Amino acid sequence: MSTKSLPKLVGRVPERAVLDDLLVRLRSGDSAVRVLRGAAGEGKTALLDYVTAQASGITVTRAQGVEADMELPYASLHQLCTPFLSEIPALPGPQRDALQVAFGIAAGDPPDRFLVGLAVLTLLTRASEPRPVLVVVDDAQWLDQVSRQTLEFVARRLLAESVAMVFAVREPEGTAALTGLAELKVEGLDPVSAGELLDIAVGGGLEGPVRERLVAETHGNPLALLELSRGRSGAELVYGLDAADTPSVSSRVEEDFARRLESLPASTRTLLLLAAAEPVGDSRLLQRAAGHLGITPDAAPAKAAGLIEFGESIRFRHPLARSAVYRAATPQERRSVHRALASATDPKLEPDRRAWHAAQSCDGPDEKVAEALEQAADRARQRGGMAAEAVLLERAADLTPDQGLRGRRALAAAEAHFSAASPDRATEMASVADLCPLSPLDRARLTRLRARVLFARSRSDEAAPLLLDAASTFATEKSALARETYLEAISATVFSGRVHGPSGAVAAASAARELGAATPGSAPSDVLLDAVAMLLSDGPGEGVPALRAALEPFAHEVLDGRDATMRWLLLAPVALEAFIHHAWDLNAWDVLSARAVRLARDIGALGVLPPALIYASGVDIHHGDLTRAAGLIDEADAIAAATGNAPHAYAALVHAAWRGVEGPATALIDEARHRATERGEVSLLGVTGYVQGVLFNGLARYDEALAASQTGIDHDGFNFTGLSLVEHIEAAVRCGAPEQAEQSFARLDALTLAADTGWAQGIRARCAALVGAGGEPDALYRSALEHLRRDRVVVEVGRTHLLYGEWLRREGRRSDAREQLRAAHDMFEEMSARAFAERARRELLATGDQVRVRSVEPAARLTAQEAQIAALAADGMTNPKIGAELFLSPHTVEWHLRKVYVKLGISSRRELPGALAAIEPDGVTRGIRTPA
Known part of the structure; x- marks a missing residue:
């Protein structure tokens, strides 16, 4: 309803207080978001009119959703942004282009809706510089879908801008809209206010019992009180309204509107x-x-x-x-x-x-x-x-x-x-x-679509057989979709944990190889498919060299346009899984994940940016920079939440395991195991076995590490099997189970033999030293350190120092042991890998050494996002560039930097490099690496 017909807004004292507070916050320079939820006629529009009327000195832009079968993309967003269209040319290039295409101002590639969201965030931020901006949206449940999704993204990214957003959502139609944002429930008026409104509507004079009955039957719904009293005779009001034949206030009001039509010309x-x-x-x-x-x-x-x-x-x-x-x-x-x-x-x-x-x-x-x-x-x-x-x-x-x-x-x-x-x-x-006659090619597209729907809903193994069928038909029809679909099938089997069997990764790879090898000049994705297929069909001996040959063309493929970039981003996870878990190639992991992050940021593809960030965080974990990794994980989770997607659990689990704080790590693992069981994501079950192996080995609870890592091995999936073997070997040796250790080492030896990298050779040498295979432990440990340092696998360098020192102490070489254990302790302290640091500390005490407990550095008080922004600012990036990088407004970047200055005891960004270097012994900042 509209307040234009009333002299004042009746009642609503608590609701008005909330909206008044929102305006106070807005005028003070803060952002605010509120979603008014209620049934039809409860007064949501009246409250929007109220906050608009109170917004003196504030720029107000307003839009209303309209129930219609037709949906014009970005129509409602265009309506909201109309007062600010003159600012579009001043936006950063990618944002400007995306918004102009979305609004039909210019032609171009279809824009990613989240890049459009970032453009709207920047546009509103610029508009708020002279005076605050209030965005008011009525009937948000009926906005065109992409406008609603974009505005929801903007609402979730507001923090330090002088922008407020107030939405009205009608329920139950809009129950699923704008969930997770701050809400204000709008219900019927209290009896006193409802009676006052009714008296205003009919001019007073109603008897108390009549008023009470009307209020009760309408449940205080303001629109019902106004509309159902309009044109009623005295007798009708005295005897009250019959609610028996109409199930809801909404239907009664609608019937009343319909009744008025009858007398019209x-x-x-x-x-x-x-x-x-x-x-x-x-x-x-x-x-x-x-x-x-x-x-x-x-x-x-x-x-x-x-x-x-x-x-x-x-x-x-x-x-x-x-x-x-x-x-x-x-x-x-x-x-x-x-x-x-x-x-x-x-x-x-x-x-x-x-x-x-x-x-x-x-x-x-x-x-x-x-x-x-x-x-x-x-x-x-x-x-x-x-x-x-x-x-x-x-x-x-x-x-x-x-x-x-x-x-x-x-x-x-x-x-x-x-x-x-x-x-x-x-x-x-x-x-x-x-139900319609389709060509074989279209029938295959239909099968592929059904597989994609299944895979999106659950990482179970139901999708892989369908993808294999579709790929087979594409191959028969000579369609270019064949290779791409085989890669999708392999990806599906990676997450569902199926390597062997008729619908496993090996079956997909074997079928893909029947297409024939990629010819010279083929697309890099074709070369990559051949390499992955060879890896699965013929094993690492043949497959790993093929992967290495595929890395250079795939990593540096020239991408022409958004579609080509999106295709690359969707294929990158398959390549990454192969290089990480079969080629043991941390450099390839770094190169591909960094490019994936950069490409996703450049085109604003927030749907695929979170997994790219997750892969990049894994590189940082292995480089020993757990703080930097935490920043990437937090960013991925924030973007996933803003875009309505589930968070990616893998990196968070690995990160928690290396941190070594049992309570939070166990909570994450239990949640992941429950979700994996519920969704049929067997790969995630394999991950939980590996991460528990890391966690319990760090805590020196080797029997639990042995059992946990065994589950990771039994999973026998495309990924994490090799890493689980590493944890299992260490736990088995410490538990006095040499036969289990030797069996696992034999499998690990076969997996790492073809991988001619420092990571693979270092892990194999260290595990050989543990089980007493292939040479003197002393030489094997030193060889492991040399290889692992070469590939900068810092966490494993620390583990090797620790294991070497433990072996030296047991050999009675206390002086040599102290050297190794001090190195391990210092590295783990620097990483904040608490469990392994404590394990090294106890070993040092056993050698008679004194261990100095480090005080908490100021950097430890920076949040992950603060550390991320501080590092980018220290590298010379401006606030707008940092905002574009992290999908934040420049105001929010500045807000975070002010907090960083206070925590570090500095007053400007010029002091950031020195302040960050001063708190890091090696001069390396703990922020986010900008991928090249």
């Missing part, structure tokens, strides 16, 4: 139906459409009946009034007004709306209209509106008379729904396509 009812069918409310368009219907527009009776309001455009008094008008019309009447609207819509300026109205006017299949919808879908895709593309293609399929073409359009709609993160709708349209 036919031409006015038709005008209202035109307005209900056209969500824009363009009065000139409605006049032209009325002319096509041969009626003279007369809206005065509708305004008098309290159904519409006039402003810059025609607006219904309430969304329930719109739905009441549309539902009261017959199907024939609806088709008639849509036909008129299609005729009245400019085919050059608004071809998409024209096509949609033409579609709604059809009472049967119409290929001409379906083709126009398909063209509109393509334009939506070019603007990055995948949800709109899906809806338009779905309607096009409905209107397609030819069954074969209908199936292809339904399949395209299903693929678009999946890309728009609507797997349920994708499944529905896939079922429609399945």
Whole structure:
């Protein structure tokens, strides 16, 4: 409802206090977000009117979602940003281009919606510099999907900007919208305030019992109190309203709106139906459409009946009034007004709306209209509106008379729904396509889509067989999708933990090899597929050299456009898993993960940035920089939360294990194990075995480490088996189980033999020293240190110093032992790897050495994000560049830097390099490495 009909906002003292506080915070330079949730008619719009009216000295921009079957991508976002469009040219290049394409101002590749979100964040931040900005959105549940998702992203990234956002969400329709943001529940008025509102509406004079009954029957719903008292006779009010036949306040109010239509002239009812069918409310368009219907527009009776309001455009008094008008019309009447609207819509300026109205006017299949919808879908895709593309293609399929073409359009709609993160709708349209005659190639696309939906919902092994079937058909049809789909199948088996068996990674690799080897000049992804297939089919002896040959072309592939970049980013995880767990190549891990992070940042692909950050954090963990790794993990989790995706558990688990704090680590492991069991993600179960091996070996609880690492070995997946063997060997030796240690060493020896890297050779030498295989332990430990230092596998260098020192102490060589144990202790202290540091400390005490306990450095008090921003600032990056790098506004960057200055006892960014170097003995800052 609107407060324009009332002298004041009745009641709502707690709600007004919350909104008043939001404005106070906004005027003081802080950001704020609030989502008003409530049923229809509870007064959410009145509260939005209230906060808008109180926003003196604040720039207010407002938008309203409109319930409609059609969805124009970024339409609502464009409406909100209209006051600030003059600032777009001043945005950073990628953000400017993304926003211009999204708003149809310029042509270009479809923008990533999260890059558009960053552009809107920057735009609002710039707009807030002269005066604060208040963004008000009513009926947010009915915004076009990509606008709602973008605004939600912006709301989650606000921190130190003078920007506030207030959304109103109608429930239950919007239950899933904007979840996780600060909420204000809006319910019916309290009895006293409801009675006061009712007295205002009817001019007073109601008897107490009558007022009480009306308030009770409407549950204090303000719109119901106002609308149901309008035009009622005294007798009706005295005897009260009959709630028995109407199940909800919303339906009672809608019925009341419908009742008012009955007394209106036919031409006015038709005008209202035109307005209900056209969500824009363009009065000139409605006049032209009325002319096509041969009626003279007369809206005065509708305004008098309290159904519409006039402003810059025609607006219904309430969304329930719109739905009441549309539902009261017959199907024939609806088709008639849509036909008129299609005729009245400019085919050059608004071809998409024209096509949609033409579609709604059809009472049967119409290929001409379906083709126009398909063209509109393509334009939506070019603007990055995948949800709109899906809806338009779905309607096009409905209107397609030819069954074969209908199936292809339904399949395209299903693929678009999946890309728009609507797997349920994708499944529905896939079922429609399945009933139509499809070519073998399209049938394979359908199978691949179903596999993708399954894989997105659960990392179980159900997807792999479907992907293999699809890839086989693609191969038969000579489609370029064959190799890509085989890679997807291998990726699915990696996460589902299936290496052997008819649907395992080996089966996928064997089938892929039947395509034949990549020819000279083939795409780097083809060369990579050959290498991974060879690794799985022939083992590391043949596969690892092939992987090494594939690294250079894949790592430096020239990528032409966004689509090519996205394809590279989607294939990178398969390459990374192979190089990490089979080639033992930390350099390749570093190169590929750094490029993945850089590419994802450059194109604003926040959907794939979190896993890229996770892989990069793994490099930092092995380099011994756990603080830097924590910054990447935190950033990945923050972006995943902002984009509505689940966090990636792998790196957090490994990080917690090396930190060695049992309570938090165990909580993470238990949660991951539960999720892995629930989702069928067997690979994650393998990870938990490995990380528990690291954790319990650090805590010197070797029997628990032995049992845990054995589960990682038994998992026998594509990844983490080798790392689990390393933990198992150490635990078995310490538990006095030499046979288990020797068996595991034999497997490890076979896995690392082909990997000619310092990491592989160092691990093999150290484990050989532990089990007494292949030479003198003294020489083996020294060889291990040399190899591991060469590849900068710092955590394993520390482990090797520790194991070497423990062996020397047991050999009675205390002086030599102290040297190794001090090195281990200092390294683990520097890393904040507490369990291993404590284990080294106890060993040093056993040699008679005194161990100095280090005081906590100021850097330890920096949060991961503060350390990340401080390091980038110390490297000379400006606040806008740091913001673009981390998907934050420059104001938020500055806010974090002020906190860093206080913690480090400095006053400017010029002092940052020295302050950070001073607290690190080796001069290496603990921030985030900027990937090259």
